[in-house]
Amino acid sequence: MRMISLLVLLLGFSGVTCSCDLPDPLKGGSTCENYTDSCLYVPEGEAVYIASDTLGDPDVNKTIQFTWRREKGNTSISSSEEERIHHHGPALLFLPIYLNDSDLYIARFDMAGKCHILYVPVKVVAARDPEGGNLLYTPLNISDTNPKITCPEIVKDRCKAEKGVFSWDRNSTLMAGEAGEDLQLLGVTKADSALYTCRCTWRHMEHMAYNTTASRNLIVEDKGFFSKIQIIHPTTKELMVHPGYPLSIKCKALIGTNVCSKCKGECQGTWEKNNHSLNSIDGYRQNFSCNMEEPSKKSFITSTLIIDKVQESDLKASFRCRAKSPTDVKYHYLTLKRAESLTSLLVALMCVSAVFLLATTAIKCFAVDLVLFSRRFLPCTKTRNDGLQYDVYVVYQSEKAMEEILSRFLYQALLQVLEQKCGFRVFIHGRDAIPGEDRLRQVEERVMLSRRLMVVLTPGSEVNETLGSSPSGPPSEAVDWQIGLHHALLQEMRVILVQLGDMGPQGYTHLSPTLKHLVRKSAPLCWREDSPGASHWNSRFWKRVRYAMPSAVAKPSSSVV
Numbered sequence: 001m002r003m004i005s006l007l008v009l010l011l012g013f014s015g016v017t018c019s020c021d022l023p024d025p026l027k028g029g030s031t032c033e034n035y036t037d038s039c040l041y042v043p044e045g046e047a048v049y050i051a052s053d054t055l056g057d058p059d060v061n062k063t064i065q066f067t068w069r070r071e072k073g074n075t076s077i078s079s080s081e082e083e084r085i086h087h088h089g090p091a092l093l094f095l096p097i098y099l100n101d102s103d104l105y106i107a108r109f110d111m112a113g114k115c116h117i118l119y120v121p122v123k124v125v126a127a128r129d130p131e132g133g134n135l136l137y138t139p140l141n142i143s144d145t146n147p148k149i150t151c152p153e154i155v156k157d158r159c160k161a162e163k164g165v166f167s168w169d170r171n172s173t174l175m176a177g178e179a180g181e182d183l184q185l186l187g188v189t190k191a192d193s194a195l196y197t198c199r200c201t202w203r204h205m206e207h208m209a210y211n212t213t214a215s216r217n218l219i220v221e222d223k224g225f226f227s228k229i230q231i232i233h234p235t236t237k238e239l240m241v242h243p244g245y246p247l248s249i250k251c252k253a254l255i256g257t258n259v260c261s262k263c264k265g266e267c268q269g270t271w272e273k274n275n276h277s278l279n280s281i282d283g284y285r286q287n288f289s290c291n292m293e294e295p296s297k298k299s300f301i302t303s304t305l306i307i308d309k310v311q312e313s314d315l316k317a318s319f320r321c322r323a324k325s326p327t328d329v330k331y332h333y334l335t336l337k338r339a340e341s342l343t344s345l346l347v348a349l350m351c352v353s354a355v356f357l358l359a360t361t362a363i364k365c366f367a368v369d370l371v372l373f374s375r376r377f378l379p380c381t382k383t384r385n386d387g388l389q390y391d392v393y394v395v396y397q398s399e400k401a402m403e404e405i406l407s408r409f410l411y412q413a414l415l416q417v418l419e420q421k422c423g424f425r426v427f428i429h430g431r432d433a434i435p436g437e438d439r440l441r442q443v444e445e446r447v448m449l450s451r452r453l454m455v456v457l458t459p460g461s462e463v464n465e466t467l468g469s470s471p472s473g474p475p476s477e478a479v480d481w482q483i484g485l486h487h488a489l490l491q492e493m494r495v496i497l498v499q500l501g502d503m504g505p506q507g508y509t510h511l512s513p514t515l516k517h518l519v520r521k522s523a524p525l526c527w528r529e530d531s532p533g534a535s536h537w538n539s540r541f542w543k544r545v546r547y548a549m550p551s552a553v554a555k556p557s558s559s560v561v
Contacts, residue, residue: 032108032115039121041135047210048094052118064109066090071104081205092120095204099124137216149183151198152214156181164202170194193220221297224258229323229330232300240339243315247307251321253330258297260290268324269303273317283308310336368547375551389449391424391554392496395484396456405500405529406458413527413535421537422546425554429480443483451550453484454496457524459503461511485514496548497524
């Protein structure tokens with residue numbers, strides 16, 4: 001039995017999509033290659049043939065084994081033509097389709113040694129449903145008196161192949177005596193604007209008749225008419241120009257409604273100089289066009305005069321725009337006047353540019369101060385209510401040569417500025433650890449509850465960070481160091497890098513790949529103990545640290561000891 005080729009209803013629609021929930025395999029759990037078509041709207045009660053572009057030509061794919069199922073009830077779809085819903089390989093058929101057929105349909109096939117799955121969401125639209133308007137073919141806008149409406153090829157061709165019978169509906173009412181593949185209308189008026197439907201009725205296996213349709217709106221446009229000409233532009237009689245420079249002048253006139261197609265050379269827009277045509281004079285060019293606005297259908301003619309170089313003689317001449325239609329003629333006179341020198345404008349522009357440059361430089365230099373100042377009056381509610389309990393988690397590595405400097409930075413300068421002066425909640429693993437609590441779990445939880453991670457770099461900071469290695473310093477420090485950097489990388493936690501001491505001629509080349517990556521993203525802030533503002537909260541160093549901290553202080557929690 002030959003395969004029935006039905007109407008692919010959706011090829012001519014205007015691109016309708018809808019939202020459908022997809023099963024878990026499409027969300028990442030399947031090992032197959034997954035494809036998803038846009039959700040398709042189809043009309044209730046018609047024969048439907050769906051062949052996805054993803055699966056290719058049904059005739060080409062005859063050798064590939066396809067299986068189809070419906071998501072609701074996980075129901076398999078037969079390939080038997082006796083069934084109302086069946087498939088021919090990659091093609092899915094509904095004879096006919098009902099409202100309760102709205103569902104997700106899933107095709108599976110193996111090709112090139114790999115499994116492939118296609119998801120086809122289908123939504124059936126009830127008769128006269130407003131959503132059905134989205135199924136229409138492109139509207140026809142005509143102004144002819146005797147238009148012909150052609151049945152879309154996709155319906156016409158299949159109807160001929162299945163030896164079906166044509167009929168036509170106007171606004172869902174059968175048009176008596178119209179049984180051809182094309183509909184010829186005579187003497188149409190505005191009242192003939194309607195929804196016209198081409199219908200094909202055919203039989204499948206001699207059992208019963210099915211219908212496939214294609215509809216489009218016919219819009220009969222208003223008959224055009226010429227009106228009294230109105231020159232819209234220019235609106236003045238004088239135009240300021242600069243001699244020696246090129247000039248373009250546009251003349252635009254309203255001539256009627258829906259009449260551009262009726263001008264046929266009788267509509268003109270021309271420029272004249274001292275009542276003489278400029279068409280044959282060197283240095284002057286003209287462009288003409290007729291355009292219609294939508295949806296008003298107002299028709300305008302436009303003539304643009306292009307002067308290659310304004311001469312002194314142009315300043316003493318009278319220019320005239322002449323707008324002509326078959327029923328009217330209109331003129332507009334224009335004279336050119338010398339504009340003021342560009343020097344004053346150039347000076348003003350330079351002054352504005354200088355002020356802008358100074359303002360930009362000042363903002364750039366004092367950006368940190370401006371942000372810190374604004375935080376006093378514009379607290380960030382989103383940050384305040386983020387549920388985190390610490391503003392910063394501090395990690396570091398101990399080394400004998402830097403032990404005293406590190407201690408003074410952490411337990412004097414850092415705590416004095418961030419905690420005592422600014423009120424931030426700081427967690428330092430060497431100070432705030434709870435005795436007896438599991439070290440790994442404690443570090444993991446505290447880092448997760450912190451808004452920022454402060455990494456203190458010293459000349460002896462770790463060289464290797466591969467799994468299983470330990471940085472220098474006690475084991476507790478190694479845990480904090482590795483977990484902190486892990487969160488900074490994988491969870492995009494914001495990091496504040498602080499450098500103590502001079503890193504030497506080697507620079508940052510000895511650091512691990514993770515630290516090098518963080519250094520490239522944000523240059524470390526250098527703290528020097530011998531600087532005047534080493535412990536002053538309003539010094540440049542501590543301003544930059546405060547700038548990198550959250551805009552609002554974390555709320556204390558009773559769960560934090």
